[in-house]
Amino acid sequence: MEPEIYFNIVSHIRKSRGLTRTCMKQLVKLFPEQSYDTLFSILSLEYQKRMKCNHMKTQMNKNKYWELYLEGVKNMDSPGIIVRIAERLDVAPCLVAKLILSQYFENNESSGSSDQVTLNVNSYLRDTTLIPDMNLASEIFLCTLYDNIYSPLTETMRSSVGQQYEVKLCREVTKLGLGFRDEEHLRKHGYDKTPDCKLEVPVMIDGLVVNWIESKALFGDEDVHKDYMKNQYLSYWNRFGPGLVIYWFGYVQTIVEPNDKRFTIRDHVPQNMIHISPPNFEMDDTPGTGT
Known part of the structure; x- marks a missing residue:
């Protein structure tokens, strides 16, 4: 925006x-x-x-x-x-x-x-x-x-919407043919702060390598972005490298730093991801070369 x-x-x-x-x-x-x-x-x-x-x-x-x-x-x-x-x-x-x-x-x-x-x-x-x-x-x-801000009903709905968009993220990533580990799997393996999707194989988005994706069912303003950056995104970057943050309800353009290589920001799952294929190792059938 x-x-x-x-x-x-x-x-x-x-x-x-x-x-x-x-x-x-x-x-x-x-x-x-x-x-x-x-x-x-x-x-x-x-x-x-x-x-x-x-x-x-x-x-x-x-x-x-x-x-x-x-x-x-x-x-x-x-x-x-x-x-x-x-x-x-x-x-x-x-x-x-x-x-x-x-x-x-x-x-x-x-x-x-x-x-x-x-x-x-x-x-x-x-x-x-x-x-x-x-x-x-x-x-x-x-x-x-x-009260549509502080009502217990609103809090329940807000939590439900957040979960719905996490499911939407996983579905769209699956449709793109990307392998990933979800938050629950990562926590079982000892990670205390985990993104919604940790990609098994990184992808490229507009020249930036992306290792993880975080879903936020809200609008990204300056305060929200700074708070999440401090408490979540920088931890993900330290553990997994650069990633993608999705503010599903949009974001103000001023939170985007063109030279920031730690993560990229979108309001949808990009369809122009470049898949980074793993090396294709061919078996050498020459006798005596096996291990």
Whole structure:
């Protein structure tokens, strides 16, 4: 993706306030040439950065969120009290829900230690039917429906999408007739950090030798790429040599360094791979030359 287009998308996201669902609808209308997956990935990354920056402030407002919730209950407001609080204060609904749940259990004398409170919060966010207070349970459930970034359902879907694209990578590599070892096989043989595909025989892509391929079902921006480079790609390069990174939902062109020979970046599996055939050793039938 060209930097100008990327910065226009990011600029709109950073100016947007309220629910990410609303922002996503606007992005689809403003940037129809971009795929839904690409726009949602950029939105998710940017919104998570915003929430991290405001983390301490959000934590400090726990009592405020709890009081606003109780006020809504007292006034018999329509369902969606916590969602509306989150929208008004520009915080992810599930993050507000977690803090309200935490306060709820802290106010309960039988809630136990802080570790137990955290355990209860995470468990009840995943299964709201376990929350003793039926009204609160209903409110928390609505948060999981309206939050498309931090909801447990979204986390499960994100993990599932990642696995689907890893399967897609393996299928496409197989169709190209390339032998490879997957992540599970490498871990069984003692590798702690492993790419999704370790090629048995290297290939050439635009003049670069490729020994491994890593699949990422997201958009590659500067921060994402730097983080993965530090924690994964450089380890792969040290162990296996240069490789290929695939950001399936696209990437901003500024992360590509033309002179970097450690790995190449794509948003698909290249079809122009040059196979490097192993040497063809012929048996010498002359008597006395065998070993």
